Amino acid sequence: MSTKTLILALDLLGTFAFAVDGALTAIRTARVDIVGVLVLGLITAIGGGVIRDVLLGVTPATFQDWRYLTTALVGAGVAFFLSRQLTHLAKPILVFDAIGLSLFAVIGATKALAAGFGPLQAALLGMITGVGGGTIRDVLLNRVPTVFSANSHLYAVPALLGALLVAIPHTFGLTWGWIAVVGALVCFGVRILALLYRWSAPVPPGSPPL
Amino acid sequence: MSTKTLILALDLLGTFAFAVDGALTAIRTARVDIVGVLVLGLITAIGGGVIRDVLLGVTPATFQDWRYLTTALVGAGVAFFLSRQLTHLAKPILVFDAIGLSLFAVIGATKALAAGFGPLQAALLGMITGVGGGTIRDVLLNRVPTVFSANSHLYAVPALLGALLVAIPHTFGLTWGWIAVVGALVCFGVRILALLYRWSAPVPPGSPPL
Amino acid sequence: MSTKTLILALDLLGTFAFAVDGALTAIRTARVDIVGVLVLGLITAIGGGVIRDVLLGVTPATFQDWRYLTTALVGAGVAFFLSRQLTHLAKPILVFDAIGLSLFAVIGATKALAAGFGPLQAALLGMITGVGGGTIRDVLLNRVPTVFSANSHLYAVPALLGALLVAIPHTFGLTWGWIAVVGALVCFGVRILALLYRWSAPVPPGSPPL
Incomplete structure (x- = not known):
């Protein structure tokens, strides 16, 4: 299996987990x-990915690609029919979700850098690729997006970290493929540790304790 | 009156009804x-139409065309001044709204196909053209969009049906104008029947009854 | 200091105030x-500015420019650490915010006219540039955007006025720089007067009093 096929397979796995x-x-x-x-x-x-591509000024790629659309619709369809059974699989779903987050963050940052955007933009776009879909979902479900809330266990922070690990070396001319792998692994590791140890990002000084 | 003028007139009527x-x-x-x-x-x-054009990667067309903007602003202005009287016209407004939904779905799908998108994308974009405006409105009014809710009487389903009836024949090379007419009529008919007979789309297994 | 530098400095001041x-x-x-x-x-x-550029069909400019991104992030960071102290500075922040609103409205309308859009579109895009960011923030915070509400003290109206004062002369071929200055000053003045005298826009006939 070539690297490209592996990335596509992992990316579709992440898409499936996000949809479920x-x-x-x-x-x-x-x-x-x-x-x-x-x-x-x-x-x-x-x-x-759609918000990322709108901010990059290009036609949304995941929307154009039927493989992503179909994978997402199948994932959502499975969740529709098996929602009661899937509540017992909450932990594996979180792991798949973390895989999706890591890949989306790194792929988003890479696309932004390839389009000529700077490292700050690329890091933000990597984070947005990872957390944007869940944010729109939460807005449509009429609740404050979990990604902004103080008990999200660092959902956005590992995505930003992974994207930064790709964007910063790129400004120094370092664009080897393994940098992306390190970025994705760091994002994945931090997210899993944050879930295990219930890490939280700082809240504004004076906020009431959780 | 040419076909093009007729479509424009119906499209503006739908725009007016949506705005009201x-x-x-x-x-x-x-x-x-x-x-x-x-x-x-x-x-x-x-x-x-704006979401559709953003996903198609083109400059939003209805925003550029002053006739749509003006029609929509006049419709909203009429509703502002006559809101109490218009509550007695709820049923005709629902019929005009169904006309708008049908045209928007079929026109949206047709634009997507003309831009080279596949049938799955075209069907989704037809549906989005029909239901997207109301969805943003509901988000801005801080409530769960009615289109997702179990008692919307199939608002999105007829739009998707009408768009599919345009998109599927197109993949087999069938692009006659009357296919669009059939798509719009089916969308309109299903929506009106769903309102009359209070049809609902399936809810997830195990959901409490309405 | 050249005019261009002055506009950039004021625009960044507005960006800072909006972020705070x-x-x-x-x-x-x-x-x-x-x-x-x-x-x-x-x-x-x-x-x-991002919504404006999406509607104009161009790559979002303020997102691409690191000076705007950095200014906004610094402003938000200052607010994070000094939120308790800044509550005493509510009034100066409102003045800076009105500066931002005025510049954003006029700059937004000017960009739309330069892109070949008509005066109605340009006026709407000027208003959107001014009020769009706060509207997305309110949606993400799960509340009805203050800009639509009857006690916002005309937040959108001065933005629309300022943008119209740029857009209407432009349709008669008048594009002198001082027209933009007048538009921005009128927007700023109306906003400040609306805050001082608690002006409100009309509500629909029959609405209960505030």
């Missing part, structure tokens, strides 16, 4: 029908 | 002033 | 961590 997670969140949070479940799963899976 | 409906929803739901009523009516009317 | 205001609103409204504060401050500052 988005659809389950929709089912748990609101009275949605099958249209709501499918659309909210799809938006969770590809929304981050 | 969006403005009335804003007045009923929140404490909005005239700015809020006009902007939310405008967004309801042209928001779906 | 957006971050403080986030801290007051929801349980956000540092990621939420920085991102919501950034979105408040550059969101309006």
Whole structure:
């Protein structure tokens, strides 16, 4: 299996996990029908990439590619029919979700750098690719996006870290493929550790304790 | 009257109905002033087409065309001044709204196919053109978009059906104009029947009954 | 100091004020961590310009320019660490915010006219540039955007006025720089007077009094 095929397979795995997670969140949070479940799963899976491409000024790529659309719709469909059974698989879904987050962050930053954007923009776009879909889903479900909240266990921070690990070396001319691998692994590791040890990002001074 | 003029007239009628409906929803739901009523009516009317064009990677067309902007602003303005009287016209507004939904779905799918997108994308973009404006309005009014909810009487389903009826024949090389007419009529008919007979889309297994 | 440098300095001052205001609103409204504060401050500052550029069909300019990104992130960071102290500076922040609103409205309308859009579009895009960032912030904080509400003290109206004062003369071929200055001053003046005298825009007939 070539590197490109491996990245595509992992990327589709992440898309699937995001769609399942988005659809389950929709089912748990609101009275949605099958249209709501499918659309909210799809938006969770590809929304981050769409915002990234809008900010890059290009036609949204994951929306154009039927493999991402189909994977996301299948993931949301599985969640629709098996939502009760999937509640027992919350932990594996979180791991797949972390894989998706890592790949989306690194791929997003890489696309931004390839389009000629600077490292600050690339890091932000990597983070947005990772967290944007879930953010739109939360807005559509009428709740404050978990990514901004003080008990999200660093969802955005590892995405930003992974994207920075790709963007900063790039400004010094370092663009080897293994840098992206390190970025993705650091994002994945920090996210998993944050979940295990319930890490939180700092809150504003004077905020009431959790 | 040529076909093109007829389509434009119907499209503007749909835009007007969407704007009236969006403005009335804003007045009923929140404490909005005239700015809020006009902007939310405008967004309801042209928001779906804007999302479609962003996903197609082109400059939003309905925003560029002053006829759509003016029609939408006039519709929202009428709703602002006559909101109490218009509550008695809820049923004709629903019929005009169904006309708008049908045309928007079919026109959206046709634009996507003309831009070279595949049938799955075209069907989704047709649906988004129809339901996107109302969805942004609901998000701005801080409520779960009715299109996702289990008692929306199939708002998104007929739009998707109408768009699919245009997109699928197109993949087999069939692009006659009457296919679009059939798509729009099916969308319109299903929507009206769903309203009359209170049809609902399936909810996830295990959901509490309505 | 050249005119261009002066405009850039004022524009960055407005960006800073918008970011501070957006971050403080986030801290007051929801349980956000540092990621939420920085991102919501950034979105408040550059969101309006991003929506404008998406509607113009061009790559978002303020997102590409590191000076705007950095200014916005510094503003949000200051608000994060000094949120308690800054509550005493609410009035100066409102004045800076009005400066930002005025410049954003006039610059937005000017960019739309330069891109060949008509006066109606240019006026709307000027208004959107001014109020769009705060609107996305409010949506993300799960509340009805203040700009639509009946007690916003005309936030959108002066922006629209300032943008119209640039757009209308332009259709008659008048494009002198001082027209933009007049537009910005009128926007600033109306906003400040609306705050001082608690002006409100009309509400729909029959609405309950405030």
